Amino acid sequence: MSQGQKFCNESSVTMTEMVMPNDTNYLNNLMGGRLMHWMDVVGAIAAQRHCNGLVVTASVDNISFRNPIGLGHVVTLKAFVTRSFNTSMEVYMEVTAEKVPELEKIETNSAFFTFVAVSPEGSPIPVAEAIPQTERERKLHAGALRRRQLRLILGNRMKPQDATELMALFKDK
Template sequence: MEAKKASESFTIMNEMVLPNDTNTFGNLMGGRLMYWMDIAAGIAAAKHCNSPCMTASVDNLSFKNSIKLGNIVHIEAIVSRAFTTSMEIHLKVWGEDLLRKTKYESNEAYLTFVALDENNKPKPVPAFIPETDEQQRVYDGALRRRQLRLVLAGKMKAHDATELKALFS
C-alpha cells in the first residue's frame, strides 16, 4: 500500500448558521458543530484510505468563540497521522461574520477514525506523509495523543505509554 501525502486528505466544509442550528442565545449549538466536524473528518479519513470509515473517538472539544446566527462556519479537516487501521484527523474551525468582514477562530479538535473493509471490520490504512513544518509538528504529537486516548479508554496500561512517560522523565 502506497503512502499518501497530507494534502490528499485535506477537506474544507462550509455551512451557514441558520435559526434551526442555534440555541436560545443565538449561538451555534455545540452538537450541531460536532455533527458537521464529524462529517468533515469522515470525508478526510475516507479520502486518505479510499474506504468507508467510522468515528472511533473525539478528543476534547472546547469553544474559544461562539459562532452566531447568520455567520458562516469554516471547517478544515486533514489527516494528521495514520496508524495500523486508524487515522487521527486534525480539525480547525472558524466563524465568519460577512457583515462585519471578520473571521475568528472557534474550535480545534482531533478525531480518530477506523477504516473498514467490505465486512465492516478494521482494515489497514496507507502510511501518512506530512508536507509542512506544521503538519510535522502535529504528526509528532499524534503518538502521545493516541497513547493518552488509549490509557483513558482502558485499552493501554499507563506504564506502557512510553511516549507519555517521556514527557515526565
C-alpha cells in the same frame, strides 16, 4: 513514495456551512451538537479520502468552545489526516466563523478525531501511511503517537506504563 503512503495534505477537506435559525439555541448561537456533527462529517470525509474507503468514528478528543458562533455566521471547517496507524487515522480540524458583512473571522474550535477504516462488513482494515509535508504537519504528526497513547490509556485499552512516548515527556533529561 510507495503504494502504502499518502501525503497528509492529499486528504485535506474544507467544508462551509451557514448558521441558520434551526441550528441555533435560545441565544441565537450555534448549538454545540450541530457543530460536533459538522466536525464529524468533515473529519470522516478527510479520513475516507486518505484510506479510499469506509470509516467509522472511534474517538473525539476535547472540543472546547472558545467563541460563540452566531446566527448567520459562515462556518468553515478544515480537516486533514495528521497520522495513520495500522487501521486508524488521527484527523485534525479547525473551525472558524465569519461575520460576513463585517468580514471578521473568529477562531472558534479545534479538535482531534480518530477514525478507523473498515471493510463493507465492518471489520477494521489497514490504511496508508500519512506523510507530513509542511512544518506544521510534521509537528502534528510527531505529537500524534503521544495523543494516541493518552486516548488508549483513558479508554482502558493501554496501561500507563506501556505508553513509552507519553512517559518520555515526564522523564528527567
